[in-house]
Amino acid sequence: MNFEQLVRYTLEYGNQLRYYHWQTSSYAQHEALGEFYNGLSTKIDGLVESWQGRNGNIKVDQGSVELVDYSDVDAVIESAENLRDAYEQFKEKISHGDIQNQIDEVVELINHTIYLLKLK
Numbered sequence: 020m021n022f023e024q025l026v027r028y029t030l031e032y033g034n035q036l037r038y039y040h041w042q043t044s045s046y047a048q049h050e051a052l053g054e055f056y057n058g059l060s061t062k063i064d065g066l067v068e069s070w071q072g073r074n075g076n077i078k079v080d081q082g083s084v085e086l087v088d089y090s091d092v093d094a095v096i097e098s099a100e101n102l103r104d105a106y107e108q109f110k111e112k113i114s115h116g117d118i119q120n121q122i123d124e125v126v127e128l129i130n131h132t133i134y135l136l137k138l139k
C-alpha cells in the first residue's frame with residue numbers, strides 16, 4: 020500500500036467507524052469508537068500535512084473500501100487490527116523518523132482502542 024492508498028483507507032475506515040459507533044448497543048463500545056474516530060481524524064490530518072511538507076501534495080487514490088453493518092465486537096477488533104497491519108507495513112517502507120513517529124501514534128491509538136473494546 021502506498022501513502023495515498025493508506026490515506027484513503029484511513030478516511031474510509033473513519034466512515035466505517037462512524038457506523039460501528041452508531042450501531043453498537045454497548046455504551047462502552049459507543050464511547051470507545053467515538054474516541055477512536057476523533058483521534059484518527061486528528062492524527063491522519065497531522066500525518067498528511069507533515070507528509071506534504073516533505074513530499075508535496077498527495078493525489079486522491081481511486082480505490083474504495085466496502086462499508087459493513089456492525090455485527091459483533093470481534094469484527095470491529097479485526098477491522099482495527101487490519102488497519103494497524105497496514106500502518107505497520109507502510110512504516111517499514113519509509114525512513115524519516117518524524118513520519119514513523121506519527122505512524123506509531125496511530126498504532127498506539129489503535130492498540131488502546133482494541134484494549135478498550137476487549138473489556139467486558
Ligand SMILES: [Fe+2]
Nearest residue numbers: 040041049053
Ligand atoms: Fe457520536
